[in-house]
Amino acid sequence: MSDTPYSAAPQPHFAPEPPQRAAGNGFGIASLVLGILTVAGFAVPFLNYVTIATGVVGLILGVVGLVIKFRPRKAAVTGVVLSGLGLVLSIILVVVYAAVFTGAAEAISKETVPPAGTPSASASADSATASFKDGVLITSKIKIEITSHRVIPIGQPGNEYGEKPVIAFVYNTTNLTNESLDPSLAWIGTFEAYQDNDPNAVNELNVGSTPGDQYLDSQSEAIKEGGTVENAVAYELDDETTPVKLTAKETLISDELGSEMYNLK
Numbered sequence: 230m231s232d233t234p235y236s237a238a239p240q241p242h243f244a245p246e247p248p249q250r251a252a253g254n255g256f257g258i259a260s261l262v263l264g265i266l267t268v269a270g271f272a273v274p275f276l277n278y279v280t281i282a283t284g285v286v287g288l289i290l291g292v293v294g295l296v297i298k299f300r301p302r303k304a305a306v307t308g309v310v311l312s313g314l315g316l317v318l319s320i321i322l323v324v325v326y327a328a329v330f331t332g333a334a335e336a337i338s339k340e341t342v343p344p345a346g347t348p349s350a351s352a353s354a355d356s357a358t359a360s361f362k363d364g365v366l367i368t369s370k371i372k373i374e375i376t377s378h379r380v381i382p383i384g385q386p387g388n389e390y391g392e393k394p395v396i397a398f399v400y401n402t403t404n405l406t407n408e409s410l411d412p413s414l415a416w417i418g419t420f421e422a423y424q425d426n427d428p429n430a431v432n433e434l435n436v437g438s439t440p441g442d443q444y445l446d447s448q449s450e451a452i453k454e455g456g457t458v459e460n461a462v463a464y465e466l467d468d469e470t471t472p473v474k475l476t477a478k479e480t481l482i483s484d485e486l487g488s489e490m491y492n493l494k
Contacts, residue, residue, distance in 0.1 A: 257294030260308025263287030267315025284316025361477035361487035411461035
């Protein structure tokens with residue numbers, strides 16, 4: 230036998246296969262969907278505020294879809310184009326609609342402002358100068374003038390059934406509008422009474438019984454426009470020495486117009 234060694238058989242050489250693209254691109258598809266929604270809704274008033282958000286999100290997702298390797302990019306490219314276009318148009322139309330609506334509101338406001346001297350114009354002037362001083366409250370709707378006040382002890386006329394002494398205010402209410410108004414609601418809707426006799430908390434006084442039978446009917450009378458009705462209201466006192474602070478507001482949730490102190494003795 231021959232000792233000559235045999236050479237190894239040559240191994241076949243295979244060229245590396247190119248990387249395969251994945252079947253889908255979730256970011257690109259999401260961007261495409263949002264882009265379509267953005268373009269479809271950018272022209273609708275108020276909805277275009279939403280399409281601004283969808284456009285931004287669609288644009289971001291589309292860029293992400295383009296950056297990812299080995300993924301189809303057609304959906305991502307289309308999504309970026311549609312989202313960007315819809316975003317720009319949405320912003321433009323938001324500005325345009327805002328300007329149009331503002332102009333229309335100003336035009337309507339000017340058309341509905343009545344001439345000087347009409348009741349509505351007078352009411353607006355009163356509203357601008359609403360005040361409470363010297364016992365007189367004036368707002369855009371009412372005028373309340375306090376004509377007198379007095380303390381009524383327990384068991385005395387006007388406080389026959391009360392358990393506390395009361396301070397009674399007699400007042401005239403004038404209706405400055407054509408709206409329904411009665412003296413009791415006019416007072417309760419604008420005034421609050423306090424006694425500063427608690428070192429720790431604000432002491433708002435409770436409304437007591439009507440201080441006099443003569444006011445049982447007038448307290449709920451409907452006041453005509455320009456009409457005036459007299460009425461009275463009472464607040465239960467916690468003591469008979471601490472002054473009562475009467476605070477007025479145009480409404481109970483608006484800013485204070487003023488306040489006055491009423492001594493009990």
